[in-house]
Amino acid sequence: MTKKKTKGTLIVLSGPSGVGKSTVIAELLSEREDIHFSVSYTTRAPRVGEADGVDYCFVSREEFEGMIEREEFLEYAKYVDNYYGTSLKVIQDKLDQGVDVLLEIEVQGAATVKQKCPDAVLIFVIPPTFEELSRRLHGRATDDESVIQGRLERAKKEYQHIPLYDYLVINDSVPNATQEILSILAAEGCRVKQRLPMIQTQIEGVTAL
Amino acid sequence: MTKKKTKGTLIVLSGPSGVGKSTVIAELLSEREDIHFSVSYTTRAPRVGEADGVDYCFVSREEFEGMIEREEFLEYAKYVDNYYGTSLKVIQDKLDQGVDVLLEIEVQGAATVKQKCPDAVLIFVIPPTFEELSRRLHGRATDDESVIQGRLERAKKEYQHIPLYDYLVINDSVPNATQEILSILAAEGCRVKQRLPMIQTQIEGVTAL
Numbered sequence: 001m002t003k004k005k006t007k008g009t010l011i012v013l014s015g016p017s018g019v020g021k022s023t024v025i026a027e028l029l030s031e032r033e034d035i036h037f038s039v040s041y042t043t044r045a046p047r048v049g050e051a052d053g054v055d056y057c058f059v060s061r062e063e064f065e066g067m068i069e070r071e072e073f074l075e076y077a078k079y080v081d082n083y084y085g086t087s088l089k090v091i092q093d094k095l096d097q098g099v100d101v102l103l104e105i106e107v108q109g110a111a112t113v114k115q116k117c118p119d120a121v122l123i124f125v126i127p128p129t130f131e132e133l134s135r136r137l138h139g140r141a142t143d144d145e146s147v148i149q150g151r152l153e154r155a156k157k158e159y160q161h162i163p164l165y166d167y168l169v170i171n172d173s174v175p176n177a178t179q180e181i182l183s184i185l186a187a188e189g190c191r192v193k194q195r196l197p198m199i200q201t202q203i204e205g206v207t208a209l
Numbered sequence: 210m211t212k213k214k215t216k217g218t219l220i221v222l223s224g225p226s227g228v229g230k231s232t233v234i235a236e237l238l239s240e241r242e243d244i245h246f247s248v249s250y251t252t253r254a255p256r257v258g259e260a261d262g263v264d265y266c267f268v269s270r271e272e273f274e275g276m277i278e279r280e281e282f283l284e285y286a287k288y289v290d291n292y293y294g295t296s297l298k299v300i301q302d303k304l305d306q307g308v309d310v311l312l313e314i315e316v317q318g319a320a321t322v323k324q325k326c327p328d329a330v331l332i333f334v335i336p337p338t339f340e341e342l343s344r345r346l347h348g349r350a351t352d353d354e355s356v357i358q359g360r361l362e363r364a365k366k367e368y369q370h371i372p373l374y375d376y377l378v379i380n381d382s383v384p385n386a387t388q389e390i391l392s393i394l395a396a397e398g399c400r401v402k403q404r405l406p407m408i409q410t411q412i413e414g415v416t417a418l
Contacts, residue, residue, distance in 0.1 A: 124401070130411055167396070168404040180399050187376065187396030190389050192333070195377040202339055 006197045008095040011102045012110050015125030016155035018137040020171045027178040036094045036101045044082035075112035107161040124165040128172040215406045217304040219326050220311045221319045224334030225364035227346040229380045236387040245303045245310045253291035284321035316370040330397050333374040337381040
């Protein structure tokens with residue numbers, strides 16, 4: 001069932017490294033092909049298997065700093081000497097076209113987005129237990145122990161920001177987590193503020209009776 | 210998947226007479242048997258087919274006014290010389306047990322509930338068009354034309370209260386409307402404020418690491 005929206009919903013997804021955000025997002029986008037996934041800009045080097053324009057838009061530090069100066073970012077942040085940022089223009093165009101836009105960003109960026117776009121829907125994904133997160137990070141075997149410990153330390157700090165978010169999704173399994181996000185998006189589409197413009201005609205018809 | 214909640218969600222469903230609330234509620238309760246449907250008290254006479262304790266708790270005016278005096282109602286209102294009210298105690302007990310409670314009440318009652326229980330989730334059901342509502346009311350053939358016109362007039366007034374509600378569900382078909390309400394309830398169960406207490410242990414574990 002398609003119910004025309006006047007404006008797209010901005011969806012922000014965050015969660016600790018290793019919680020499975022990428023897998024959940026891939027599943028979500030296969031269920032909801034109409035969602036535009038906003039690819040972040042970064043100055044960090046691509047990991048094995050990462051493609052430019054798909055996982056990130058990989059740019060040089062000079063390019064990134066030029067974009068900062070031209071105020072082309074909705075939000076940006078610096079981590080471990082690398083920049084990460086979200087382009088404003090693409091998102092705004094999509095939202096204006098009525099397309100839902102999904103951002104995967106960290107907690108500081110999410111706070112900035114919530115401030116600039118109060119209607120954004122903020123979702124934080126957590127593992128079923130913190131031990132499970134540690135297990136998943138060790139299981140990836142792409143990082144050495146000090147990097148893993150750094151990620152766990154950062155996860156601890158990120159948990160403190162959960163009250164900033166609207167929804168908390170527990171990734172105990174990818175289908176469960178995806179289903180919860182689908183329900184959240186369906187519910188957000190039913191919000192009075194989303195539908196009031198759409199039913200204005202109906203209300204006007206009623207008033208005129 | 211069952212995720213234990215510390216407190217049930219209070220769900221308020223409103224909508225104009227003839228929009229199909231009863232049918233949608235029956236479908237919803239068959240999908241979510243764990244929801245407690247709160248039966249309202251009324252002083253009006255039962256219609257054909259209505260059962261005491263199922264459709265309403267039918268009481269005398271004296272009984273109802275006694276309950277008002279003993280402050281036993283979460284909300285009550287008077288329509289066309291009849292009282293309608295929602296018992297406070299049953300609802301509070303259920304919510305405390307972690308059970309979701311569904312109320313079907315009109316707009317004034319919904320406003321009172323929102324004031325007394327700010328966490329209540331208010332859902333307004335509308336027909337796909339106002340003409341369709343008129344058609345449905347005429348199709349019931351239980352009421353004469355003046356009663357139908359009165360219901361349509363009242364619907365017009367009720368529409369003005371839609372901004373008070375959180376969600377707007379369009380009953381273009383019972384399965385669609387039910388699915389939207391199921392999504393809303395699933396999403397509300399993912400709210401950070403619902404899950405924070407549940408994951409307190411996880412957070413404390415993280416902080417203690």
